[in-house]
Amino acid sequence: MRAIQADTTGGPDELQEVDVPDPELGPDQVLVDVAASGVNFIDTYQRSGVYDVKRPFRPGLEGAGVVVEVGADVDWAAPGDRLAWAGTLGSYAERVALSRHDAYRVPDGVELDTAAALMLQGLTAHFLSASCFPLAPGHTALVHAGAGGVGLLLTQLAAARGARVITTVSRDDKEALSRAAGASEVIRYEDFTDMSEELPRAVRGLTDGEGVDVVYDGVGAATFDGSLASLAVRGTLVLFGGASGQVPPFDLQRLNSGGSLSVTRPSMVHYLRTDDERSWRAEELFSAVSRGDLDVRIGATYPLAEASAAHRALEARGTTGKVLLLP
Structure with missing residues (x-):
C-alpha cells in the first residue's frame, strides 16, 4: 500500500x-x-519535532473508511462496515489497522469524508464545550481561530448550548464563515500590533468591561497573554493547542492578580478514557450532523501524495474548516 512517511524531523x-x-x-x-x-x-507538531515520536514516522491520527478484513477475535465489526476513528497513528495511508477503542461506527446518511472530518476536531470541540468548561446559557466565550476546523465546530456547539460566542479571525471570508456558525461578534485582529493589549481591549469593549467567562485558545504563544487579559473575574483559559508556538512558563501569580483565574491544558486522550465517554461524545456529534444541526465544513482536500502541501497550507493558517487527504 501507499503511505506517507517522514524519516527525519x-x-x-x-x-x-x-x-x-x-x-x-x-x-x-x-x-x-x-x-x-x-x-x-x-501532525505538524509530530513531524517538526515539537512532539517527540519514533522515526521513521508515519503521520495521521484520524480518518474514515470501510472494513475489508477482521481479526480472529473481532465480534464488534464485520467486512463492509463503515467506521471512523481517532487516535490511530499512521492514518495517512491507503489502509489502516484499527483497534476497538479508536473506532466509531458511521451512521447511515453520514458521508465518510464528513465522518473523517469530524473525528479529532469534533471530539475536541465536544470535550472543550461540554467538559473543560461546560457552557450554559448566560456564559460568554471567546473562541480563537473561529473559521478553523475546531473553531467552526466549537462555535456551533457553544451556541447550541446557549452561550454567547465571540470569535477572532483574520479575513473577510473567515468572518463570514464564523458568523454563519453562530458567532455573535467577530474580532478582526489583522491590524493588531500588540495582541496582549488590543485583544483584551476589544473583548472588554464587547462585554461592558467585564471580559469573558472562558477563552478557548488553540493558537498558543501569539494569543496567550491577550487571552488571559480578556477573562472576567474567575474566568477560565482553556489552552488546547499551539498553532503559533508553545506557551513558555509563566508566573502563576498572574492568575491571582488577574481575578482568581484558571488555566487548563487539556489533551483529548484524557477525555476519551472510557467506552461510555467515547460513545457519548461520538453519538452526540453524529446525531447533530444527521439532524442538520452541525455543519462540518471541508475546506480543502489533497491527494495522499500531496501531504506536504496540506501541511504547508495548515501551518500558514491559510485554510478554513477541515483539511483532508484522499488516497
Whole structure:
C-alpha cells in the first residue's frame, strides 16, 4: 500500500510517499480501506519535532473508511462496515489497522469524508464545550481561530448550548464563515500590533468591561497573554493547542492578580478514557450532523501524495474548516 512517511524531523518536505506492506492485523483489530484521512496541527507538531515520536514516522491520527478484513477475535465489526476513528497513528495511508477503542461506527446518511472530518476536531470541540468548561446559557466565550476546523465546530456547539460566542479571525471570508456558525461578534485582529493589549481591549469593549467567562485558545504563544487579559473575574483559559508556538512558563501569580483565574491544558486522550465517554461524545456529534444541526465544513482536500502541501497550507493558517487527504 501507499503511505506517507517522514524519516527525519523537519519541515513539510520531509513527508514522502512510500510503498509499504499492509498493516499486520492483530486478533482484535480490523483492516480498513481508507476513504479519507484528516490533517491536524498535532501532525505538524509530530513531524517538526515539537512532539517527540519514533522515526521513521508515519503521520495521521484520524480518518474514515470501510472494513475489508477482521481479526480472529473481532465480534464488534464485520467486512463492509463503515467506521471512523481517532487516535490511530499512521492514518495517512491507503489502509489502516484499527483497534476497538479508536473506532466509531458511521451512521447511515453520514458521508465518510464528513465522518473523517469530524473525528479529532469534533471530539475536541465536544470535550472543550461540554467538559473543560461546560457552557450554559448566560456564559460568554471567546473562541480563537473561529473559521478553523475546531473553531467552526466549537462555535456551533457553544451556541447550541446557549452561550454567547465571540470569535477572532483574520479575513473577510473567515468572518463570514464564523458568523454563519453562530458567532455573535467577530474580532478582526489583522491590524493588531500588540495582541496582549488590543485583544483584551476589544473583548472588554464587547462585554461592558467585564471580559469573558472562558477563552478557548488553540493558537498558543501569539494569543496567550491577550487571552488571559480578556477573562472576567474567575474566568477560565482553556489552552488546547499551539498553532503559533508553545506557551513558555509563566508566573502563576498572574492568575491571582488577574481575578482568581484558571488555566487548563487539556489533551483529548484524557477525555476519551472510557467506552461510555467515547460513545457519548461520538453519538452526540453524529446525531447533530444527521439532524442538520452541525455543519462540518471541508475546506480543502489533497491527494495522499500531496501531504506536504496540506501541511504547508495548515501551518500558514491559510485554510478554513477541515483539511483532508484522499488516497
